[in-house]
Amino acid sequence: MPTNYQLISAAIDDGRAISLVYDDDNGDDPRILLPYVLGESEVPGSDPVDLEKRALCYQYAGEGYIDPIHPSIRNWRCLKLELIVGAVSIVVFDGSFTPFPMNGRDRARQNCVQNIDNFRRPH
Numbered sequence: 840m841p842t843n844y845q846l847i848s849a850a851i852d853d854g855r856a857i858s859l860v861y862d863d864d865n866g867d868d869p870r871i872l873l874p875y876v877l878g879e880s881e882v883p884g885s886d887p888v889d890l891e892k893r894a895l896c897y898q899y900a901g902e903g904y905i906d907p908i909h910p911s912i913r914n915w916r917c918l919k920l921e922l923i924v925g926a927v928s929i930v931v932f933d934g935s936f937t938p939f940p941m942n943g944r945d946r947a948r949q950n951c952v953q954n955i956d957n958f959r960r961p962h
Contacts, residue, residue: 843859843920843923843926843927844877844892844920846926846927846928846929847874847877847894847920847927848877848956848957849929850874850927850929851874851875851877851957851958851959852957853929854932854938854959855929855930855931855932856871856872856873856874856899856929856930856931856932856933857871857872857873857874857896857927857928857929857930858870858871858872858901858927858928858929858930859872859923859924859925859927859928860902860923860924860925861902861903861918861922861923861924862922862923862924864902864903864924865902866924867902868901868902869901869902869928870898870900870901870902870903870904870916871898871899871900871901871930872896872897872898872899872901872916872918873896873897873899873932873938873959874894874895874896874959875894875895875896875897875939875958875959876894876895876949876951876952876955876957876958876959877892877893877894877895877952877955877956877957877958878892878893878952878953878954878955878956878957879891879892879893879952879953879954879956880893880951880952880953880954881953890954891919891920891921892919892920892921893917893918893919893920893951893952894917894918894920894951894952895915895916895917895918895949895951895952896915896916896918897910897914897915897916897938897939898914898915898916899914899935899936903916909935909936909937910936910939917951917952938959
């Protein structure tokens with residue numbers, strides 16, 4: 840069975856979205872997100888340095904969703920994969936808005952993922 844990390848990476852490669860329940864969500868309305876960047880980052884204050892797996896995603900539906908007008912900077916989420924409850928599901932992106940292009944400068948500017956393993960490329 841694939842890990843959540845592998846499922847998110849596959850969704851990035853295929854231009855798909857993901858559905859998940861996160862940390863304190865009630866679980867009635869799973870978050871629907873487009874994953875953009877996947878990798879690891881240092882855990883603040885850890886000594887020696889510990890790394891945690893993270894994903895930078897754009898949320899467009901589900902619990903915790905804020906702004907229905909796309910694009911909105913208020914819908915970006917930096918997810919710690921250890922806080923995902925249960926398994927991630929890969930879902931078809933509904934095409935309700937044009938996904939953000941993320942060029943090299945954008946990837947370098949984001950501060951969610953320090954060591955990038957995979958990122959969404961323009962399709």
